Amino acid sequence: MSSHQQTEFEQQIPVIIGGSHPVPLLDGSMAVGIYFDNAASTKPFKVVSDFIKDIEPYYSNIHRGTGYDSIYCTHMYEEARKIILDFVGGDPEEQIVIPVRNTTEGLNLLAMTMELDPNKDVVITSMLEHHSNDLPWRDKAIVEYIPADVEGTLDLEHLEKRLAHHKGAVKVVSCTGASNVIGTVTPIHEIAALAHKYDARIVVDAAQLLPHRAVDMKPKTDPGHLDYLVFSAHKMNSPYGEGAVIGDFSHFQEAAPYLQGGGTVYSVGLDHVIWADPPDKQEAGTPNIFGMLAQARALQVMREFGMENIVKHEMELTRRFLTGLKEIPRIGVFGIADPDKLDNRLGAVTFTVAGMHHAHVAAILSYEGGICVRNGCFCAHPLIKSLLNITKEQEEEFEAAIKVGDRTGVPGAVRASFGLHNRAWEVDHLLHMLRIIADERWQGNYIQDRMTGEFLPEGFNFSFGNLPSF
Ligand SMILES: Cc1ncc(COP(=O)(O)O)c(C=O)c1O
Known part of the structure; x- marks a missing residue:
């Protein structure tokens, strides 16, 4: 069997659009592009794309339209809500799905709708967080990590000590379900049980977890149940601008609307408003109807394929990559690097090449290997700074440079993150390219842009000539 032939298992993987089209290389040739930036966004499931195309003719605004199309779209929108809640084991008697644009908006919605006293109340989050689960809390409460x-x-002992220390002042523990930088899966139910023991609620940022592991919010009778879950569908092969927050109906009922406007009310007078019940109260304006339908369809596709199969496939790719990296000099992997210890690790693998700028490595992979990775700090600056042992003085130095338009010294790393459409030969090609980089055998002369910090090959620009244009 040639390395590009599909195994029987791979043939069962749902078809994903756009995982392997030709991309230009620095030497003028074309290569099959390899997309290893799935922790940022995933390409669409074909089933989802077809589903939306089939519904397009019936597009209509929902809820108060009286025509056939509107009533159909309203029906589908409400069905989507049920599918999403069911996917995470939510309780339809108590919990509801609030559609949002993405995890960032969902976490902001929660931070804005929690009743918190910024001088007294405490929110505990963690050192693993994406900025989206850190910054929204900072001016709402005292934040600890x-x-x-x-x-x-x-360090859950530390968490318990802080919960006890604050004697009821911790209102929320908001934790990621998995790190977008080092892929570590966190023990969300254990954290939830600790939070509940001290009367705090738990918010789980499931942006990375939900695409890669089965998640069960669990019944309220279970001390490890999850109060709120937030995620983005663009990380689950449904890149149509949608995500969701799941939480108690009563929370969204008691809270002021996150945004105000059309759709959120039962009646408005010039001097008063009667707010609608949730979810309408928290869904101002025309929603992203197709985004909502697409995300529910994507979850169905994932369920049909089986979360255990998603785990199996991604774990095999991760094991192959980590095993291969061990043989390449100068590579330093962050997080769990042992290929035999992957139960609590996703396939987001972040690494550095000693002596090389992260943007330089990423540029060579793209221009000479046709490989899309991500580099930088992955919206988790405190974590990256701590992993790279950046001192306060170093931080002050590069931050001073940023202020005068020089981003060349911003620290960072390179991240390859695996998704369902990836195959073993692609991992092997990445390893091959990293060997070339470690041996300094790349071809181009790369010049760093002062403003952006990016490296660009001298005398070469991508041309988009054959791609669709306006
Ligand atoms: C753990 C985590 N939380 C939050 C986000 C923000 O997601 P979005 O950009 O969809 O709002 C990301 C994005 O990468 C993430 O990885």
């Missing part, structure tokens, strides 16, 4: 070790294991 659970420490993590180099493998991303959170």
Whole structure:
């Protein structure tokens, strides 16, 4: 069997659009593009894209339209809500789905709708967080961070000590379900049980977790149940601008609307408003109807394929990559690097090449290998700074440079993140390219742009000539 032939298992993987089209290389040739930026966004499931195309003729605004199309779209929108809630084991008697644009909006919605006193109340989050689960809380409460070790294991003893110390002032523990930088899966139910023991609620940022592991919010009778879950569908092969927040109906009922406007009310007078019940109260304006339908369809596709099969496939790619990296000099992997210890690790693998700028490595992979990775700090600056042992002085130095338009010294790393459409030969090609980089055998002369910090090959620009244009 040639390395590009599909195994029987791979043939069962749902078809994903756009995982392997030709991309230009620096030497003028074309290569099959390899997309390893799935932790940022995933390409669409064909089933989802077809589903939306089939519904397009019936597009109509929902809820108060009286025509056939509107009533159909309203029906589908409400069905989508049920599918999403069911996917995460939510309780339809108590919990509801609030559609949002993405995880960032969902976490902002929660931070804005929680009743918090910024001078007294405490929100505990962790050192593993994406900025979207850190910054929204900062001016709403006193924020503390659970420490993590180099493998991303959170210090739960520390968490319990802080919960006890604050004697009921911790209102929320908001934690990621998995690190977008080092891929560590966190023990969300254990964290939830601790939070509940001290009367705090738990918010789980499931942006990375939900695409890669089965998640069960669990019944309220279980101390480890999850109060709120937030995620983005563009990380689950449904890149149509949608995500969701799941939480108690009563929370969204008691809270002021996150945004105000059309659709959120039962009646408005010039001097009063009668707010609608949730979810309408928290869904101002025309929603992203197709985004909502697409995300529910994507979850169905994932369920049909089986979360255990998603785990199996991604774990095999991760094991192959980590095993291969061990043989390449100068590579340093962050987080769990042992290929035989992957139960609590997703396939987001972040690494550095000693002595090389992260943007330089990423540029060579793209221009000479046709490989899309991500580099930088992955919207998790405190974590990256701690992993790279950046001192306060170093931080001050590069931050001073940023202020005068020089981003050349911003620290960072390179991240390859695997998705369902990836195959073993692609991992092998990435390893091959990293060997070339470690041996300094790349071809181009790369010049760093002062403003952006990016490296660009001298005398070469991507041309988009054959791609659709306006
Ligand atoms: C853990 C985590 N939380 C939040 C986000 C923000 O997601 P979005 O950009 O969809 O709002 C991301 C994005 O990468 C993430 O990885």
